[in-house]
Amino acid sequence: MISIKSEREIELLAHAGHIVYLTHCYLKPYIKAGITTKQLNELAEDFIRSKGATPSFLNYEGFPAAICTSINEEVVHGIPSNRKLKNGDIISIDIGACYKGYHGDSAWTYAVGNVSKNIEYLMEHTEKSLFIGLAEIKPGNRIGDIGAAIEEYANKHKLGVIKELVGHGVGTNVHEEPDVPNYGKRGTGPILKEGMVIAVEPMLTLGSPEICILDDNWTIETDDYSASAHYEHTVVVTKNGYRILTGGAYNEEK
């Protein structure tokens, strides 16, 4: 069942989402060559706790860290480790925070120092694809409209769309119904209604969209080792559109 959140719940989700946004802002200046992903994880966990929240992903189905750190060909669910970031890497950082029982979820891909033109292209158009998908959100539209818009945009820019990993509802669980795929057909899927809260999260690749899972049973990477980017916002469906709960402008409605 897809739940409709009350005004009170939406404010708690907005508070959790804002903590996620602030955590991204806090980490950003540390994302430089030489830092380890474990150090980033510790910084993020301390920051989230300092805001009266807990990291949503820590121990989630056994995940061993507060945030996911996925480098280059790694798509999602990278486990923070002693690996040091290098100039030219990209790192996708996925952050979840739980505040008074409600979650926020947002991922962003960051460049480490100078990256190649190809990588810049991947990052620019994956980020744009997120906003192209979000632009479909208003009551009466369908989940399939979001995925179709993202897929059309990715195809136009010759980027691979990962199909096995999808966005989701967000509430008292970090992953709720419905699934929000980054592909699909317009006019299909559940109807969007005011008060639904969903995370939209395109994961695009420079090469093949095929993926595999590493021996750690968490890290997912591209089969052909091509780079992958990931941008995610949690949003609430409003009367006329949507409001980003994990973005900078705290109450901005689109």
Ligand code: MG
């Ligand atoms: Mg996420």
Ligand code: MG
């Ligand atoms: Mg998510």
